[in-house]
Amino acid sequence: MENTRSNIPSISPAAVVVTAVFLLVSVIGINWFATYVPVVLPEQASAESKSVDELFYILMIIGGVVFFLIQGMLLISVIAFRARPGDDSDGPTYQGNPLLEIVWTIIPAMVVVFLAVVSYNIWTQNSEPKASVNLVDGSSISINVTGARYAWTHQYVTERFDDNGGQIVINSGADLHTYIGQNVDLTLQTQDVIHSYWVPAMRVKQDLLPGDPAQGGRPTELRFTPVRVEGRAYPAEYPIVCAELCGDGHGRMRGTVIVYEDESQFLDQFYEPAIYAILNPPADPVLRGEMEVQNYICNSCHILDSLGWTSTTGPSLNGIAERAGERVPGQSAEEYIATSIWNSGAFRVPGYDQQMAAFGPDVVEAGNVMSPEQLYSIVAYLCTQGESSDCDMENASTTIPDAIQTVFGYEVDITFGMESDESAETPDAEAEAADESA
Amino acid sequence: MATIAVPLGAQGEQIEAEAVQRPALSEYLRWSVDHKIIGVQYGVSAFLFFMIGGAMAMLIRLELWTPELDVMVSGAAYNSLFTIHGTIMIFLFIIPMWAAFGNFVVPLQLGAKDMAFPWLNAFAFWLIPPAAVVVLLGYFVSPAEAGWTSYPPLSTLFSGDGQTLWALGAHLLGISSIMGSINFIVTIFNMRPPEMTIWRMPLLCWAVLATSIIAVMATPFLAGALTLLLLDRVAGTTFFDAAGGGDVLLWQNIFWFYSHPAVYIMVLPGMGVLSEVLSVHSRKPVFGYRMVGLSSMGIAFVGFTVWAHHMFTSLQPELRIPFMITTMIIAVPTGIKMFSWLGTIWGGKIRFTSAMLFALGFLSLFVIGGISGVMLAALPFDIHVHDTYFVVSHFHFVLFGGSVFAVYAALYHWFPKVTGRMMNERLGRIHFLFTYFGFLFTFFPMHVVGMLGMPRRVAVYVEAFQPWNQLISFSAFVLGFSSFIVIYNVIKSYYHGPVAGANPWRALTLEWQTTSPPPATNFADDPIPFENPYGYGTEAAAAYLDVVDEAFSGGNGSP
Numbered sequence: 001m002e003n004t005r006s007n008i009p010s011i012s013p014a015a016v017v018v019t020a021v022f023l024l025v026s027v028i029g030i031n032w033f034a035t036y037v038p039v040v041l042p043e044q045a046s047a048e049s050k051s052v053d054e055l056f057y058i059l060m061i062i063g064g065v066v067f068f069l070i071q072g073m074l075l076i077s078v079i080a081f082r083a084r085p086g087d088d089s090d091g092p093t094y095q096g097n098p099l100l101e102i103v104w105t106i107i108p109a110m111v112v113v114f115l116a117v118v119s120y121n122i123w124t125q126n127s128e129p130k131a132s133v134n135l136v137d138g139s140s141i142s143i144n145v146t147g148a149r150y151a152w153t154h155q156y157v158t159e160r161f162d163d164n165g166g167q168i169v170i171n172s173g174a175d176l177h178t179y180i181g182q183n184v185d186l187t188l189q190t191q192d193v194i195h196s197y198w199v200p201a202m203r204v205k206q207d208l209l210p211g212d213p214a215q216g217g218r219p220t221e222l223r224f225t226p227v228r229v230e231g232r233a234y235p236a237e238y239p240i241v242c243a244e245l246c247g248d249g250h251g252r253m254r255g256t257v258i259v260y261e262d263e264s265q266f267l268d269q270f271y272e273p274a275i276y277a278i279l280n281p282p283a284d285p286v287l288r289g290e291m292e293v294q295n296y297i298c299n300s301c302h303i304l305d306s307l308g309w310t311s312t313t314g315p316s317l318n319g320i321a322e323r324a325g326e327r328v329p330g331q332s333a334e335e336y337i338a339t340s341i342w343n344s345g346a347f348r349v350p351g352y353d354q355q356m357a358a359f360g361p362d363v364v365e366a367g368n369v370m371s372p373e374q375l376y377s378i379v380a381y382l383c384t385q386g387e388s389s390d391c392d393m394e395n396a397s398t399t400i401p402d403a404i405q406t407v408f409g410y411e412v413d414i415t416f417g418m419e420s421d422e423s424a425e426t427p428d429a430e431a432e433a434a435d436e437s438a
Numbered sequence: 439m440a441t442i443a444v445p446l447g448a449q450g451e452q453i454e455a456e457a458v459q460r461p462a463l464s465e466y467l468r469w470s471v472d473h474k475i476i477g478v479q480y481g482v483s484a485f486l487f488f489m490i491g492g493a494m495a496m497l498i499r500l501e502l503w504t505p506e507l508d509v510m511v512s513g514a515a516y517n518s519l520f521t522i523h524g525t526i527m528i529f530l531f532i533i534p535m536w537a538a539f540g541n542f543v544v545p546l547q548l549g550a551k552d553m554a555f556p557w558l559n560a561f562a563f564w565l566i567p568p569a570a571v572v573v574l575l576g577y578f579v580s581p582a583e584a585g586w587t588s589y590p591p592l593s594t595l596f597s598g599d600g601q602t603l604w605a606l607g608a609h610l611l612g613i614s615s616i617m618g619s620i621n622f623i624v625t626i627f628n629m630r631p632p633e634m635t636i637w638r639m640p641l642l643c644w645a646v647l648a649t650s651i652i653a654v655m656a657t658p659f660l661a662g663a664l665t666l667l668l669l670d671r672v673a674g675t676t677f678f679d680a681a682g683g684g685d686v687l688l689w690q691n692i693f694w695f696y697s698h699p700a701v702y703i704m705v706l707p708g709m710g711v712l713s714e715v716l717s718v719h720s721r722k723p724v725f726g727y728r729m730v731g732l733s734s735m736g737i738a739f740v741g742f743t744v745w746a747h748h749m750f751t752s753l754q755p756e757l758r759i760p761f762m763i764t765t766m767i768i769a770v771p772t773g774i775k776m777f778s779w780l781g782t783i784w785g786g787k788i789r790f791t792s793a794m795l796f797a798l799g800f801l802s803l804f805v806i807g808g809i810s811g812v813m814l815a816a817l818p819f820d821i822h823v824h825d826t827y828f829v830v831s832h833f834h835f836v837l838f839g840g841s842v843f844a845v846y847a848a849l850y851h852w853f854p855k856v857t858g859r860m861m862n863e864r865l866g867r868i869h870f871l872f873t874y875f876g877f878l879f880t881f882f883p884m885h886v887v888g889m890l891g892m893p894r895r896v897a898v899y900v901e902a903f904q905p906w907n908q909l910i911s912f913s914a915f916v917l918g919f920s921s922f923i924v925i926y927n928v929i930k931s932y933y934h935g936p937v938a939g940a941n942p943w944r945a946l947t948l949e950w951q952t953t954s955p956p957p958a959t960n961f962a963d964d965p966i967p968f969e970n971p972y973g974y975g976t977e978a979a980a981a982y983l984d985v986v987d988e989a990f991s992g993g994n995g996s997p
Contacts, residue, residue, distance in 0.1 A: 040886045052818045063809035070805045074798065081720070083787040091722035091786035093975035100781070101726045101774070108773040112766040112812070119816040120759055125757055126818060193592040194686060196751055196825060203822040205753035209687065210680045217679065239900070243751070243893040245585050247596060248513040251896030278789055287684040328962045341842055404625035 015080035022075055026068045045238055045259065046202035047225040048126045054201040055122050062111060062192035130223065136263070136271060145176070145188045145222075147195035147208045150249030150313065151300030152240060152331065170274040171295040174255035176240065178226055179266040186222045193214055196244035199257055205243055226259045234261035235269065251315055281370055285393070285416060289381025292374045301356065306385065315349040315358060319385035333390035335403035337379045341370075346407050376400060376416040451474035456506050458528040458871030460858060469564065471556035472958065476563050477542030478856060483566060484535040489921065491526035494519055499576045499911040505901050516897035518581030518600070525586045525604065528704065529611045530570055532841050536707035537562075538617050539848050540646045542856060546621065546949030546956060560736070562617040569610035576603030585895060588699070590678035590689050593864050594670045605664045612657045612664070617701075618649035619657075626650075629647055633967055638949045640971045641730055643909045645710025648734035652706075652741065653697045660696035663689060682697055687752060694745035702741045706839055708844025709775055712797050715847045716782045718945040723972040725781030729774050736771035744768060750817060751824045758817055765815035772808055776801070786857050788962045791943075794864025798848035803839030806834060810885065823894075832986035834881045846873070846924065852927070854942050859935030862927050866903050869923040875916030883910050941991035944983050947971045 044050055081091075134141050142157040154177075158169040178184050186195055190208035198205040201222045211218025229236065240255035260266040281290045294307065301314035309317070324333035328347050331339065339346045344356035359370035376397065383391035392399070397414040404412050466478055498520055501509040510516040547554055553559045576582055580598030593601050626647045630639065667689065669675040674681025678689050717724045724730055746753050746761040753761070779801055789792065811833040815822050823829065846869075853861050887906045892899050899907070941950040947966045952961050973979045 026464075040889050042889075042891055051824055054820050055816055056813075059813045059819060065812065066809055067805060070776060070780065071802060073784070074802055077780070077783045077786075078788060078798065079785060080792075081786050081788050083721070083789050087787060088982070089721070089787060090975040091720060091721060093973065094725070095723045095972075096726040096729075096781070101778075104777040105770060105774055109767075109770050112769055115812065115816060116763050116766050119762060119818055122818045123759065123762075184566070193596055194589055198825075198893065200822070203818075204750050205821050205824055209752060212680045212683065214681075231850075239891065241891060241893050245589070245592065245895045247583070248517070248591060250517070251507075251513060251893075251898040272750065300919050341915060 015076050019072060019076050019081055023068070024282060026064075026072075030064055042200045042231075043229050043238075045226055045229050045236070046203065047227050047255075048427070049201065049203040050227075051122045051126060054238050054422075055119060058114070058118060062115070107187075121320075127223070130183035130225070133183045133223070137267065143176070143184070143186050145186050145197060145208075146191060146297075147188065147242070147246075147253075148191040148297055148300065149193065149299040150242070150253040152197070152242075152253065152255040154255075154275075154295055158271075158275065162279060168275055168278055169273070170278065171299075172270070172274070173294055173299070174240070176255065176257045177260070177266060177270040177322055178257065179260040179263050180226050180228050182263070182266075183225050184223065188220045188222060189217045194244050194245045195242050195246050195253070197225070198241045199238060200241065200242040201238040202257070203227070207244055226257075234265065235259060253300070285377045285380035286384055287381075289377035289379070293378045293381055296370075304385065315352055317382065317385060319386040321383045321389035321391055323386075324383075325390035329405060330368065332357075332392060332399065334379050334383060334396045335391060335399055337382050337391075337409045338396075338400040339377060339403050341375060341378060342404060343408060372401070372412040372414045373416045376414045459607070464713045469560055470550070471560045472961075473541050473545050473553045473559060474856070474956065476559055477538050477540075479538075479563055480534050480541060480566075481538035483570075484531050484538055486671065486715075487526050487530035487570065489925075491531055492918055492921060494523040494526070496915065497500060498523060499914040502899070502907045503911050504908075505899050505904055507897050510897060512585050513897050515581075517583035517585070518577060520895060521585050521604075522577045523580050525573060525582075525608070527837075528586060528700070530566070530573070532704045532837065532845075533611070533700075536646075536649065536704070536841075537615075537682075538623055538979055539642075539845075540618075540707060541854065543852060544643055544646055545629070546952070547947050547971075548626065548629050548634070549631045549948045549961060549967060550640050551959045551961070553621050554624040554629060557796055558617055559621050559737045562614045564892075565610050565614040569607045569614065572603050572610065573607030576600035579603065587693065588667065588689075590670065590686050590719055591668065591680075592619050593667065594678055594990055602668065605671070606667050609661060609664045609668075612649050612660050619653035622646050622650040623654065631964060631967055633969075637731075638967065638969070638971060639731075641713035641724060641727070641734075642710035642782075643709070644731040645706045645708075645713075645734050648738040649706045653703050656696045656699040656742070658702070659692055663692040663696065666692075680706065687749070690749050691746070691750065692994065694748045695742075698745040698748065699738075699741045701833075701836065702737055704736065704964050705844075706838045708800070709734065709840045711844045711848040711851070712779060712800055712946065713782075714945075715793050715797040715851050716779050716867065717914055717972045717974070718851070718943050719791050719797070720783040720786030720788045721974045722782055722786035723970070723974055724778065725784075726774075726778045727972065730778045733771035733774045733778075735775075737768065740764060740768050740771065747815060747820070750820050754983065758791055758861065762815055762817045766812060768814075769808065769812050769937060776805060776808070783927065790867075791850065792861065792863055792870060793847045793850035795867065795870040796843045796873075799870065800840060800843040800847065803835055803843060803874075806882070807835030807839055811837065811853040825893055826888035827884040827892050827894055828876065830894045831881050831884035831888060834884075838881070839877060843873075846870075849924070849928075851943070852949075853931065854938030855949055855954050855956070857932055857935070857937050859931050859933075860938050860942060861931040861935060865923055865930075868929065869920055872916060872920035872923060875956060876913050876920055879913035880910055881919050884974070888929075939987075941983065941986055944987075945974060946979060946982065953990060 041053060041056065044053060132140055134143050137159070137160045141159055144155040144157065146153040146155070152174045154172045154175060158168045158170060160168045162168055176186075186197070188206060188208045190210055192210070195208045196205055196209065197208060198265065204224045206220050206222040209218045209220060236259045238257040238259065240257055241303055242250055242253035246253065257269070260269060277291060282291065299307070299309040302309055303316040303318060305318050321333060321336065326338045327336050327349075336347070342359055359375070379391075379400065380393055381394065383393060384388050397416060401412050401414055404410070461475060465475055466482070470479075498508065498516075501507070501516055501558060507516070510519065510638065541553070541559065545551070548870040556563075579600050581600040582588070582593070582597060582604035584593035584597055584601065588601070588604070626639070626643050636957060665677070670678050670684075676684040678684045678686050680686065713730055715722050743764040744761060746757060747765045750758055754874060812829070814823065814832055850861055850866055853859070883906050887903050887910075888894075890903065892903050938954045940953055943950065948965050948967050949956075951965050968979060970984050
């Protein structure tokens with residue numbers, strides 16, 4: 001093989017000019033890019049986001065060099081080495097250059113090793129378990145995230161106990177509440193298919209994997225530490241997105257990370273009021289129901305304007321109180337709503353698939369345990385949804401158990417109101433009690 | 439070289455006497471064991487599926503014009519749309535399209551009369567129509583909506599019967615791919631002329647060989663995964679059902695053990711095409727021939743060790759680092775190819791034919807896909823952009839900017855050999871401009887929306903992303919329009935294109951040393967390959983080509 005380097009034509013002045021212009025444009029382009037980089041990545045709201053973005057800049061610089069090198073050589077080639085009109089001859093017989101081939105094998109290999117080392121360091125630094133996680137009020141609590149088609153549910157297993165010694169669990173629905181500097185460590189578990197918990201502003205993502213419920217599922221972990229973002233008003237909100245295809249409502253499966261300025265703001269605005277509401281449920285069943293219904297993932301499938309629910313997977317709940325009495329012959333409105341929540345398989349609205357979870361004790365699924373009192377209050381709340389209502393809540397504490405007995409064949413006992421009558425307090429007194437406990 | 443090899447032996451005049459006719463169009467509609475007929479059958483049907491899959495892409499982009507769900511009736515309908523789009527483009531377009539060019543060109547480049555197993559070849563093709571019917575029927579029954587990746591339990595416990603049909607169809611296509619690949623391997627190893635050592639073999643054959651080795655080794659894993667999926671769906675097994683002791687990651691591991699190498703099944707033949715086209719149309723030998731050939735094998739080998747980077751957000755954390763490293767290593771053989779191609783055109787006499795434009799377009803776009811590939815390999819950054827539009831952008835740069843541009847380059851390059859007619863170069867240039875810029879403005883902005891927070895596979899998105907999505911959709915419609923230019927060009931040129939003659943590009947590989955289209959047995963006598971398939975610029979090469987021109991200068995090649 002003959003190497004005739006001298007046969008390669010020299011580069012024309014036109015090519016030099018174009019290449020110079022190209023390089024100038026590239027430099028301007030890189031500057032422009034550097035200025036507008038915040039536009040291509042979300043805010044840096046976590047400690048992890050800073051190091052991930054550093055890696056991104058390194059990748060962009062190396063990628064930029066490769067990009068402009070190759071596009072530049074292409075540009076020079078198509079200008080300098082184009083066949084002139086009428087030139088039918090061949091190019092030089094130049095078949096290779098072992099030294100050059102070694103160089104362009106070794107240099108990329110070294111760059112790759114460098115990138116691997118940098119990435120490895122950032123990865124170990126970000127994924128290292130932190131000493132004190134989920135610190136609230138001096139103790140580490142568990143924060144559990146449940147993914148179900150198509151909603152996120154966040155549970156705070158607090159270190160507080162109610163009068164009966166039961167551990168208080170705050171259910172904050174699709175919102176994750178945290179504060180600047182808290183080492184968040186989430187335990188993620190899915191109820192159905194694979195989901196992926198992604199907080200773009202934190203640059204973290206983790207899949208939720210189905211596991212055997214009998215063995216406690218297959219929990220995965222996600223860690224990040226929120227940091228202050230300059231110019232942000234607190235509490236600040238960042239979106240949570242489902243990143244793994246999970247079905248019809250995948251695109252709607254969203255949530256919000258609410259970052260408080262510090263722990264005391266977190267306690268004042270979220271934690272303490274939530275615990276207070278659990279310890280002192282509203283005496284009015286309608287208010288209690290409004291609170292309870294938001295602890296379940298009903299919003300992932302149903303529309304309900306008064307609570308801002310938008311999902312269309314299941315039948316709409318707008319005006320449910322007007323229609324409920326006509327669904328099943330022999331069932332009154334409140335009986336129908338109650339049995340449908342207890343086990344939605346009891347009656348299926350035409351045109352919709354059987355997808356809703358059951359809450360009755362015979363088909364209890366993880367996280368779905370609903371007490372008869374909760375059921376009663378949710379029915380009371382839904383019975384207010386409509387221009388008019390067919391419900392008869394006067395006698396509901398006996399008619400609902402009767403309906404459940406008829407449909408499902410077991411007894412439940414509703415004592416709603418009887419307990420709370422005794423401890424009924426005026427709103428002012430409740431507020432005072434809260435102040436004292438805080 | 440002092441001696442001038444004479445390519446055709448003494449039978450030049452013989453060919454002159456019998457002008458070769460194009461096969462009647464009806465030949466293409468029935469069973470044939472002629473590799474040239476089968477190649478065209480593969481090509482035309484694959485392009486048909488390209489148009490169907492492309493129409494689905496247009497619907498996808500129409501849906502994403504607004505942040506709301508408005509075009510499709512439900513999120514599920516949208517899901518099944520991109521599921522079938524991906525399935526068609528991968529299993530019914532790109533892989534069969536490379537089988538098309540492989541079938542038509544490889545035996546000719548080897549100077550062979552046909553493939554090693556002509557009947558098996560035809561059988562592999564005829565598995566595609568029933569498989570396509572099964573897959574498309576599934577779309578109309580109760581469509582698969584778990585994406586082309588079909589992750590359980592979404593694809594097992596939560597999907598309709600269309601998912602079963604999808605798996606059956608993919609199964610058939612896998613069988614077809616394995617049979618085709620075995621045929622290529624046997625053909626390439628056994629049917630070369632004695633003068634053509636493996637180091638004198640055209641680089642398209644090297645690429646098809648590497649591709650076939652991957653397909654034979656990897657596709658059985660797809661078959662295994664699909665079998666388990668089918669058993670879970672119809673026989674009540676629980677391979678992927680956690681409640682029965684199964685594991686959802688099992689599917690991801692087996693599936694990607696096939697499907698990552700499958701990426702190279704889809705792009706390596708395109709790289710082979712590129713070596714041919716760049717060398718011929720810049721009139722210069724391929725730079726570093728051996729390294730280009732060996733890097734195909736390197737990519738094939740390393741490609742088997744990287745699959746779990748598709749699982750960076752689900753894999754056990756301690757396993758992620760090794761797969762990051764193997765994935766980055768792939769950049770090295772790919773880089774060798776890029777630089778060798780630049781070395782090939784550097785100093786050449788570049789002819790801006792349509793084939794060359796698409797090959798240059800490949801170089802300019804594939805480098806972006808390569809850079810984003812290394813970015814995705816970098817684990818901490820991947821965690822952020824995993825399953826987002828950044829990934830959608832990356833693989834379209836590789837599979838459209840790479841494979842489809844190579845398909846077009848191959849089409850403009852070999853159309854004269856297949857039909858005996860030249861394609862219209864002016865239309866080809868217009869086609870290139872629409873495709874290149876339509877592509878660039880469709881897929882480049884996707885990087886940005888992905889990084890900003892738009893996940894893939896969603897029909898609804900937050901309003902802030904609407905301007906980006908409208909730019910993407912508009913460009914996608916331009917890109918979609920561009921394919922009608924090439925269809926018009928193909929039909930027009932087939933009937934009215936200028937007669938091509940045997941060797942319109944004055945190329946040295948053997949497929950050009952016979953009439954266009956070649957006779958039924960390809961060559962009148964055993965052809966003698968030139969000493970170097972890319973030895974442009976030597977007197978010996980010029981003399982060799984002159985002999986060929988003279989031998990076929992009669993009425994040959996005129997259909």
